[in-house]
Amino acid sequence: MTASIAVALSELELDALTELVNLGVSNAASSLRELVREEILLSVPKVVVVTRKEAIANLGERDSRPLVAVHQDFDGDLRGRALLIFPEAKSMELVRAIVGNDLSLEDIMELEQEALAETGNILLNACLATIANTLQRTLRISLPEVIHGKGTEFFDLTQSPSLGDSVIFIYINFSVRTRDIQGYIAMLLDLPSLAILKSLLGALIERTR
């Protein structure tokens, strides 16, 4: 964490942000469980403020395999990108978990993009909506987009030059208990949103006192 940003968010504000993400992802897991009808296991969320370069390096270290991501961009009081990421080799398994084992491989391949987009949509929306509702703000959320590539490419948001160099990087592992499926949810917050986020977290803390 860089010094200037560590000063910007207090310990309690960072705690509140982590708890907020925990709420969002727990809700998202409950929704995904309804889709796959098996228990979804979650890790404890990690929330760090890093440079974009560090976020990319972080993802690259965690996973150098080809990956699939469903991403949705959000804006409003807060701007950023939420991603559901898993190894490409597991994406068929995830689709199978959702649509059932009865379909042929051909049918499953045909459904892959749609099923992935829908899964991402349910998970990321549940997560973002919880965060927005708890902060009592509205976020506009884009349609889901499925992308294939390496972790380093997903975070290379050079296509949005308005984003600052620092990002809030939120990271949570999830897995399906009885199937060989693991993935993670990552969220990048545009740093210019930090001042707004700080005041929204402050208001949330005041409401909780």
Added chain:
Amino acid sequence: MKCKVLIVDDSKLARMSVVKALNALHPDWPRLEAGSADEALECINRESPDIVLLDFNMPGKDGLAFAAELHQLNPHTNVAVISANRQVEVIDRARAAGAAFLPKPLTEQALGDFLDHALRQRRAAAS
């Protein structure tokens, strides 16, 4: 009858929100706080709380594993697991560990119902 309540959550904000609900329901009940299962265990050995409110998703030992341990240790402690993770498996495991399940964000109503139930049980056991 006053009950001693231990709140276990790694998030201070989450503990604050439980304290707020407790203040509205039973302002005179003594409460203790712990940020992890290990810290909670120390506190339990020292203070013997009547009621333990546990977060599920915590670093180290999670709330469900800890609830099961507490149930072995002292089956008469009233335990609730609090989580936004409402998967049936989570709820079932909480119940199997002898704990109630309360959804997060915690409402005064849900906490109040649980505390009333705990209070009735403790009164019946004391009489």
